[in-house]
Amino acid sequence: MFRYWQRRFKTGVLTENPQLDERLSDLRKRLKKGIAKHFAGSLAIRMVDSGSCNACEAECNALSNPYYDLERLGIRFVASPRHADVMLLSGVLTFNMLPHVLDAWEQIPEPKWCITLGDCPVLQSPIERTFAVKGPAGEHLPVAYHIPGCPPSPEAILEGLVGFLESMED
Amino acid sequence: MNENKKRLIARFAVDRGDRFEILTRFEGETIQRERIEHQEAKAPSLMPRYPAAVWFERKIMEDFGIRFEGAFDTRPLLHHERWPEGVHPMRRDFDPDTVLEEAPYRPYRYATVGGEGVFEVAVGPIHAGIIEPGHFHFSQAGEDMLHQEVRHFYKYRGIEKSCEGKSLTEAAPIVARISGNESVAAQIALARIAERASDTQTPTPQRARQALLLELERIIHHWTDLGFIPNDAGFAAALAYASARAEEARRLMAALTGHRFGFDAIFSGTEDWDKATINAWIERNFEAIEWFESWITDIPSLWDRMDTTGILKRAEALRYGCVGVMARASGLERDVRMSDPFYTERGFAAALEESGDVAARFKIRIAEIKASLELMRRFAEEAEAEPYRIAEPRDGAYDAFVESSLGELYLYMELEAGKITRLFFRDPSFVNWQALPTLMPGNIIADFPLINKSCDLSYAGNDL
Numbered sequence: 001m002f003r004y005w006q007r008r009f010k011t012g013v014l015t016e017n018p019q020l021d022e023r024l025s026d027l028r029k030r031l032k033k034g035i036a037k038h039f040a041g042s043l044a045i046r047m048v049d050s051g052s053c054n055a056c057e058a059e060c061n062a063l064s065n066p067y068y069d070l071e072r073l074g075i076r077f078v079a080s081p082r083h084a085d086v087m088l089l090s091g092v093l094t095f096n097m098l099p100h101v102l103d104a105w106e107q108i109p110e111p112k113w114c115i116t117l118g119d120c121p122v123l124q125s126p127i128e129r130t131f132a133v134k135g136p137a138g139e140h141l142p143v144a145y146h147i148p149g150c151p152p153s154p155e156a157i158l159e160g161l162v163g164f165l166e167s168m169e170d
Numbered sequence: 171m172n173e174n175k176k177r178l179i180a181r182f183a184v185d186r187g188d189r190f191e192i193l194t195r196f197e198g199e200t201i202q203r204e205r206i207e208h209q210e211a212k213a214p215s216l217m218p219r220y221p222a223a224v225w226f227e228r229k230i231m232e233d234f235g236i237r238f239e240g241a242f243d244t245r246p247l248l249h250h251e252r253w254p255e256g257v258h259p260m261r262r263d264f265d266p267d268t269v270l271e272e273a274p275y276r277p278y279r280y281a282t283v284g285g286e287g288v289f290e291v292a293v294g295p296i297h298a299g300i301i302e303p304g305h306f307h308f309s310q311a312g313e314d315m316l317h318q319e320v321r322h323f324y325k326y327r328g329i330e331k332s333c334e335g336k337s338l339t340e341a342a343p344i345v346a347r348i349s350g351n352e353s354v355a356a357q358i359a360l361a362r363i364a365e366r367a368s369d370t371q372t373p374t375p376q377r378a379r380q381a382l383l384l385e386l387e388r389i390i391h392h393w394t395d396l397g398f399i400p401n402d403a404g405f406a407a408a409l410a411y412a413s414a415r416a417e418e419a420r421r422l423m424a425a426l427t428g429h430r431f432g433f434d435a436i437f438s439g440t441e442d443w444d445k446a447t448i449n450a451w452i453e454r455n456f457e458a459i460e461w462f463e464s465w466i467t468d469i470p471s472l473w474d475r476m477d478t479t480g481i482l483k484r485a486e487a488l489r490y491g492c493v494g495v496m497a498r499a500s501g502l503e504r505d506v507r508m509s510d511p512f513y514t515e516r517g518f519a520a521a522l523e524e525s526g527d528v529a530a531r532f533k534i535r536i537a538e539i540k541a542s543l544e545l546m547r548r549f550a551e552e553a554e555a556e557p558y559r560i561a562e563p564r565d566g567a568y569d570a571f572v573e574s575s576l577g578e579l580y581l582y583m584e585l586e587a588g589k590i591t592r593l594f595f596r597d598p599s600f601v602n603w604q605a606l607p608t609l610m611p612g613n614i615i616a617d618f619p620l621i622n623k624s625c626d627l628s629y630a631g632n633d634l
């Protein structure tokens with residue numbers, strides 16, 4: 001462990017891409033503000049994959065890497081839907097997942113919001129609606145906001161969350 | 171255990187209108203074809219001899235309604251509790267746009283172990299955390315896992331069917347999105363098929379471009395795991411470090427292809443590559459993996475958790491025909507790159523470990539990042555930023571193997587008048603998932619996430 005801290009102090013804070021960092025810092029400010037206003041400083045998200053290619057999950061996981069460091073903004077990905085404010089839904093809604101997705105949704109206490117993540121749940125990605133896909137998420141759930149992309153980059157997800165917060169009524 | 175028994179790579183069927191054909195691919199052989207009458211749709215089962223045949227044949231049963239004589243497991247695989255009975259979507263006369271209505275709930279019978287004090291633990295399909303859905307069913311004696319059943323196909327999207335009737339160019343964006351963490355590999359498999367179907371050969375600079383992106387995809391995958399595996403053993407500092415390296419690798423992928431996962435990158439993008447950027451990144455990453463290795467090797471509490479945990483025995487790896495990191499960590503030199511002169515001529519040698527435990531799979535990933543960086547150095551010299559153009563294909567049946575970040579990926583296609591009439595995709599995970607339960611006995615359930623992560627298999631690629 002000693003080696004780790006040695007390196008940590010030698011390296012200091014790294015910036016790889018100044019423009020991106022600037023955009024991110026603006027997004028962070030707006031996110032923090034929105035979360036403070038609407039969610040008392042802490043937003044709990046339950047991510048549910050209803051049939052993705054796994055890239056949308058990878059980008060959500062990337063939000064926790066040191067470049068984006070989502071947790072310090074008060075956003076947490078929670079394990080239980082009962083702790084969640086928001087269900088973030090990725091992937092096409094498959095025949096086999098639909099009942100489980102609806103179960104998870106039911107378990108989230110009111111007030112709750114469903115946000116669709118990526119082009120799949122709204123059937124805009126190249127993955128087609130087939131016999132095994134139960135149509136766009138909006139047919140089964142009250143979708144409050146959509147974050148487009150295939151997959152949306154971590155930056156686009158942050159932007160989307162800001163957009164969602166700013167779309168909420170006062 | 172007979173070491174010389176052939177390895178079963180894939181078994182699947184095709185509907186020829188007036189009959190079915192079951193195709194079986196063993197290692198080192200050409201495809202075997204069995205003709206099956208529509209009326210009397212049954213064939214002898216391979217399950218008793220090849221454990222990996224279990225999922226292949228259960229899938230064929232549902233896809234086509236073919237029965238297997240001597241099959242000891244005929245439970246539904248893709249068609250879950252609410253699937254309407256008697257629907258066989260891969261039959262020719264089944265319309266892919268059919269809207270299926272939910273049928274009355276039919277419970278699934280899990281394979282469990284009985285006995286006094288033995289209880290069952292059901293995990294999933296939705297897991298705690300940002301992970302893909304799947305179900306794991308454990309039979310427990312206290313903490314000890316006696317038995318596990320892996321039940322998947324929650325993400326079954328009907329992709330094989332949806333590619334039928336499409337040209338290679340039309341199917342390419344779908345194939346790129348079967349499994350996000352092996353998109354480049356799947357695209358290259360499609361490119362290999364396109365190449366064979368048009369009697370062309372990809373010029374070296376273009377192949378080097380594809381191969382460079384494939385190694386970069388592998389590096390992203392391995393860095394991600396090198397963070398998550400220690401994290402599942404409670405060592406979060408590794409995740410912070412490794413996930414930052416994975417992010418940098420993703421940004422290089424975006425710089426080279428315009429997409430952080432390289433989606434569609436094999437067939438599009440023309441911008442010149444800045445070789446100086448690539449080379450500088452390679453050297454930085456080399457330094458990073460060497461530092462990471464020396465650091466992590468020194469954390470005894472972590473190795474305590476990883477050593478002797480979740481052992482895949484070499485004999486089991488052989489029996490199931492495991493591929494990828496799982497096979498190589500159990501002493502089997504299985505790597506598509508080893509049978510491809512394009513790699514061996516450039517000095518590639520597969521990494522190998524013997525102990526088959528979490529530690530071995532972890533070490534393989536470190537070794538493979540180094541090997542991939544070496545390859546990238548070579549490919550960067552030779553590559554030109556020229557995407558692959560799909561030419562008009564000849565009718566016929568073609569297949570291709572690519573070593574994806576998860577192992578040997580197999581793609582099979584039949585083409586008629588420029589359109590796909592059958593696409594079969596066998597993800598490396600389709601075989602490895604079936605062997606996963608053999609890793610559990612002797613371990614406690616608290617180590618399951620660690621064991622599972624060390625294998626890091628794809629749900630999306632498996633379920634399709």
Ligand code: SF4
Nearest residue numbers: 052053118119120151
């Ligand atoms: S939107 Fe794109 S990246 Fe996300 S799950 Fe669908 S195919 Fe994958």
